[in-house]
Amino acid sequence: MLDIQFIRDNPDLVEEKSKQKGYTVDIKQLLELDTQRRTRLTQVEELRARRNTLSDQMKGGKPSDEQLEQGRQLKDEIGTLEAELGPLEEHFQELLKTVPNMPLEDVPVGATEDENVIAKKVGEPVDFGFKPKHHHELAEPKDLIDKERAAKISGSRFAYLKGDLVLLQFAIIQFVMQTLGDERVLENLIQENNLNVSAKPFTPVLPPAMLRTEPYVASARLNAEEVTYKIEQDDLWLNASAEHTLCTMYWNEVLPEDMFPIRYIGYSTSFRREAGTYGKDTEGIIRMHQFDKLEMEVFSTPETGLDEHYLMVAIQEYLVQQLGLPYQILQKCTFDIGKPNARGVDLEVWFPGQQKYRETHTADFMTDYQSRDLKIRVKRKSGETQLVHTNDATAFALGRILAAIMENYQTADGHIIIPEVLRPYMQGREQI
RNA sequence: GGAGAGGUGCAAGAGUGGUUGAAUUGGCUUGUCUCGAAAACAAGUGUGCCCGCAAGGGUACCAAGGGUUCGAAUCCCUUCCUCUCCGCCA
Numbered sequence: 420m421l422d423i424q425f426i427r428d429n430p431d432l433v434e435e436k437s438k439q440k441g442y443t444v445d446i447k448q449l450l451e452l453d454t455q456r457r458t459r460l461t462q463v464e465e466l467r468a469r470r471n472t473l474s475d476q477m478k479g480g481k482p483s484d485e486q487l488e489q490g491r492q493l494k495d496e497i498g499t500l501e502a503e504l505g506p507l508e509e510h511f512q513e514l515l516k517t518v519p520n521m522p523l524e525d526v527p528v529g530a531t532e533d534e535n536v537i538a539k540k541v542g543e544p545v546d547f548g549f550k551p552k553h554h555h556e557l558a559e560p561k562d563l564i565d566k567e568r569a570a571k572i573s574g575s576r577f578a579y580l581k582g583d584l585v586l587l588q589f590a591i592i593q594f595v596m597q598t599l600g601d602e603r604v605l606e607n608l609i610q611e612n613n614l615n616v617s618a619k620p621f622t623p624v625l626p627p628a629m630l631r632t633e634p635y636v637a638s639a640r641l642n643a644e645e646v647t648y649k650i651e652q653d654d655l656w657l658n659a660s661a662e663h664t665l666c667t668m669y670w671n672e673v674l675p676e677d678m679f680p681i682r683y684i685g686y687s688t689s690f691r692r693e694a695g696t697y698g699k700d701t702e703g704i705i706r707m708h709q710f711d712k713l714e715m716e717v718f719s720t721p722e723t724g725l726d727e728h729y730l731m732v733a734i735q736e737y738l739v740q741q742l743g744l745p746y747q748i749l750q751k752c753t754f755d756i757g758k759p760n761a762r763g764v765d766l767e768v769w770f771p772g773q774q775k776y777r778e779t780h781t782a783d784f785m786t787d788y789q790s791r792d793l794k795i796r797v798k799r800k801s802g803e804t805q806l807v808h809t810n811d812a813t814a815f816a817l818g819r820i821l822a823a824i825m826e827n828y829q830t831a832d833g834h835i836i837i838p839e840v841l842r843p844y845m846q847g848r849e850q851i
Numbered sequence: 852g853g854a855g856a857g858g859u860g861c862a863a864g865a866g867u868g869g870u871u872g873a874a875u876u877g878g879c880u881u882g883u884c885u886c887g888a889a890a891a892c893a894a895g896u897g898u899g900c901c902c903g904c905a906a907g908g909g910u911a912c913c914a915a916g917g918g919u920u921c922g923a924a925u926c927c928c929u930u931c932c933u934c935u936c937c938g939c940c941a
Contacts, residue, residue, distance in 0.1 A: 460901055464910045471910090474922045478869035482921065490921025631931090633915090654931095673898075675861095794899090802880085804898080 420639075420792050421518045423453060436521045439528050439753040444518050452511040459504045466497045519758040520788035523725075526762055529752025535765070536752065541736065542745030544769045545827065552833070553772035554825040555703035558584065560833060561851065564704060575701075576693060576708040580821075583851040587824065587837070588711065588817050590844035592686060595713050595814050596623050598738065599684045608733045614726040621684040621715065626664040628687055629655040634667040637792045639759040645694045661687035662811040665716035666789060673796045673804060674718075680727060681718040684814060686711070704818040705777070713814035720797055721787065724808025725762075728784035731812035732764050735780045738814060742838045744827055745769040747776050761786045768819075772826040779819045782812035 426433050430446045437444045470493045477486055527536045558564040563584040569577040580588070598604055599621035606618040635641040635656055640663050643649070648657040658664050665685045674681075689712050700706035715734065719727045732748070739746050749765040756763035766780035787806035790796070796804050828836040835851040842848060 457901065460910085464901065467911085468909060470922080474869065477921070487921050492921095494921065633931095673861095796898090802896090 420516050421520060421788060422791065423515060426450070426515075426518065427453070433518065433521070436753075437519055440519045440522060440756070440758070441530065441754045442517065442519045442758070445514065446518075449511070449514045449518070452507065452514060456504065456507045456511050459500060459507060463497060463500045463504055466493060466500065469493060470497065516792075520761050520786060522753045522756060522760070523762045523784075525750075526756060527750060527752040529754050532752070532755045534752040535749045535755055538748040538750045538764075540745075540747040541740065542743070542769070544745050544771060547771065547829070547831070549831050551771035551826060552829060553703060554770075554822040556772070557825050557829055557833060557835060558703075563851075566704075574708075576706065578704055578707060580704070584821060586845055587821060587841065587851070590837075590841040591815055591817065591820065592713065593844040594741075594841055595738065596684065598741070599682075599715070599734065599814065604737070605730070605734075608730060608737060612729055612733050614730055614733075616719075616723050616726045616730055617680060619680060619682055621682040624661075624665065624683045624685040626658075626661055626668075626685050626687050628658050628664070628690075630658060630664050630667060631655060634670045634793070635663065637670060637794075638663060638667050639789055639792060640666070646691050648690050648692055657690035658687060659691050660689045660811075661685035661712055661714040662716050665714065666809055666811060667793060669718065669793075669795045671794045673798050674807070676720065676797055676799050679718065679720050679797060679807070680723065683716045685714045685716060687714070688712075704822055707818055710819075711817040713817070715810075715812045715814050717810040718790075718795065718807045719810065720799075721805060721808050724784065724786060724810065727808070727810045728762060728764075728782060728812075731810055732766075732782050735766050735782060735812060735814070739766060739768060739780070741840045742820070742824065744823055746779075757783065759783075759785045759788045761788070766813075768823045768827075770823060770826050771829075777819070777823075779816060779823060780813040783810065785809045785811075 421433070426446065427450065430450060434444065434446045437446075470490070473486065473490055473493065477490075482490075527534060529535065555564060561582065563581055565579040565581060566577070569579050600623070602618045602620050605620065608614075609616060609618055629650065632641075632654055635647075640659075641647060641656065642659070646659045649655075650657065662685070664687070665683055668683075669681075688709060690709050691707075693706060693708060696706060704710075715731055717727045717731065736746070736748070746766055746768045749767060751763040751765055760783050762784040764782045765778050766782075767776035768779045769775075770777050786808055789809045790806045795807050795809075797807050798804055824838060825835050828838065830836065830850070837845055837848055837850055
């Protein structure tokens, strides 16, 4: 959530920027509630102070009837006021949570996703000299994807991935873990992009795939209606991305400054209900209820938050370049960056079979919006405690990147060339 | 799933109704000493919220939520979590 102090100081700005993101928030009502609750709180605390003093006086000998009577009266008064404060506080919190994070200055203002700005294009789509096939057409003769039997067993939007496609997935995982664990790669990217962050490598993590309601809500990432599967019996949700169990990892903790930056590369199967997308992307493995994902998550001190974000975008580009895929970078507009985001970037890879760029990566910078609710703080050397900044970004969503590789590396006779950087992890083979 | 034990500050660990926001030990920070370090000694060392320009003051928090009481870390209820044994299991 947003800092209430900031909202008090900048009500008009908050209203304006929220509107730019497509959120109507009643700042006036929020501030009114804020005043009301603070007045009540002060009253309650005054009464409590009196109760404590009285209680102090009583602790020596036997309390007199007069004292007991006074105590009972205070108890009643406190009870009444607390009963008013409770709902007030609840309503206030509810309203406060509707306020989105403020977009950074350079985020383009836009009301639909069409107003995202193409920041750059890298690489040229290959001229195949034949009509390139869609990845599911390439998969069929080689029996790499079986969606029909998956539908029989699990329903639509599930698949059995088989054979060389599976080996390719594990090759990508190896390649990513190796790359993000390599300080020299990071150092180069930091220098090229003139960033002021450390070259500390990413630590690989296999996170749990389920999480409880309380931390999920605090992460501002729970989307119960459209995205997230619930395991009713156990108050657990299936994660919709590894970032959900990664960003919550330090929930309610104060961490020493020398731990930072904390960089994780997580690998997890992710689950999404995809409600409201019926009929969309029904072919192939672009939009599945279940997919595997490599996700970066970074916790940093406030002053390096933005540079960490730039670094993650640079890493995404580097990874895609290494695979030799043409792509474009989209700076997302205010409407599209998402509620907790201050800035957001998408990377879209060219899919020859579909003749368009499609989103394969996203990078989210949340400033302290996410950590305020998650209560993740850093204890500075100076003794000061601050909220950390959080960043998350896709390294690879495996389904989509496998599809992209298949379509971009297809040959006229229906084979798939293995990108060079992946060959060491595929026994040196050159094609599927 | 059955039986039992337990969740206290950075850590270990005391505390079973008021003198405990919390003993003690360790850790950490600072200072003294030293050329420097170690040792020793001294002081300090949780988080949130509210009031305040600040200094400071108040309030809440001993897993979470509720209750009893003039007063709760301590008593009662519910939930969560951890550990041990048995059962089941990749």
